[in-house]
Amino acid sequence: MKHVIVIGGGLAGLSTAVYISEKGIKVTLLEASPKLGGRAYSISNQNQNDVYDNGQHLMMGCYNETLSFLKKIGSHELVEIQKNMEVTFVEEGGIVNKLSAPGIFYPFNLLTAVLKYKALSLRNRFRVINFIMDLSCCADEDLKDLSVIEWLLQKNQNDETLKKFWEILIVGTMNTTPEKASAQIFDEVLREVFLGGNRASKIVIPKVGLSELFSIPADKFLKSLKCEALTSEKVEKVLLDNNIINKIKTNKHEYEKFDAVVFAIPPHSFDKILFLDSRGHAATHRFQLAFNEFKYSSILNIHLWLKENPFKEKFYGFIESEIHWLFNHGKHISLTVSSADSLCKIENEKIVEDFYSELKIYFPIFKKELVTEWKVIKEKRATFIPDCASNELRKSIASPFPNMFFAGDWTDTELPATIEGAVLSGKLAAQKSCSFLNY
Secondary structure: OOOEEOOOOOOHHHHHHHHHHHOOOEEEEEEEOOOEEEEOEEEOOOOOOEHHHHHOOOEEOOHHHHHHHHHOOHHHHHHEEEEEEEEEEEEEEEEEEEEEOOOOOOOOOHHHHOOOOOOOOOOHHHHHHHHHHHHOOOOOOOOOOOEHHHHHHEEEEEOOHHHHHHHHHHHHHHHHOOOOOOOOOOOOOOOOHHOOOOOOOEEEEOOOHHHHHHHHHHHHHHHHHEEEEEEOOEEEEEEEEEOOOOOOOOEEEEEEOOOOOOOOHHHHHHHOOOOEEOOEEEEEOHHHHHOOOOOOOEEEEEEEEEEOOOOOOOOEOOOOOOEEEEEOOEEEEEEEEOOOOOHHHOOHHHHHHHHHHHHHHOOOOOOHHHHEEEEEEEHHHEEOOHHHHHHHHHOOOOOOOEEEEOOOOOOOOOOOOOOOHHHHHHHHHHHHHHHHHHO
């Protein structure tokens, strides 16, 4: 039986392992940390008898690969897909504006949603509608060297449409500012959301924690096929002979009997792995140097447990606020800030106090006395920055060894660093590995 080693147990690694194992190939997955899931995992709060996620991930109906993956591992019923796209946005003073698509034929439902979005003036709603309609007839537009802000301004968008519509979508999907984000990648995102059919724009809401949704059922799937996912097993050395990887050393074991290796780890993690030639000499390869060129952006999540929950909707988007999203879990709420590099330098207590004040501005019904406990999670290298430079970098990276493959949201998926990008990259890496093994 052929044997593939997958290094990294995040969503890209789990996706890779699942898609390879279903072909009848033995898979051994090695994860350095004590848990699977990478940046999408759940934590138990014993004090509150509750579970919370390290970070809330907003998924959409256009996440076709993610939804297919969940179906394959048997957890697709643990998400709820909106009947019609609806997002509640809040401005200062508790002013609520809904981006709500009625139950009429696509794409008229989406255009109607924008037309009724009262955060924008009527004239500016038509600016956004014209932009969306242009997407369907401008597929050959050269956006390679443009930032999102440059592109939007070229397309007749203005300060109000940027602040009250586009920035929320840009920062949420790209985890960086409109000034840094690549127009080419954002164009792909918009095409998926607005031109991907009726389901594409609907929000997908997990009913359970991310571990229960992804890593636990994926692990069970692998076990059912006699494959294994080993945690707390850190790869330290990779040995080569005749340009082929033939041995892997971890902090626990040595592996020699395998046919291919998939590295499903972030670019910066390659610095911790030593590549040795047949004489035992260390060598730095071109792909490792390329990995050092990636730049990263952080995400901040604050979880607040409440005596009473005054929030009615399952989630809210914030207009012109440091807080970008509020997710309502019943017992607790989660506040998410993307592109949060400056906030991550501030002490947790100060952040929480500032956000109490910000919540009060946007939700006058909120009182900090409602909070019984809080947790702050800072993911300082949450995602790579999808700017023009990284877009070209991702296209240029290739494995120098025939039996080595890459997976990860940073690979050339044409998407930003999202769950969808990670799952898709795993599927693509699995296809390449299986092709190499003639499966």
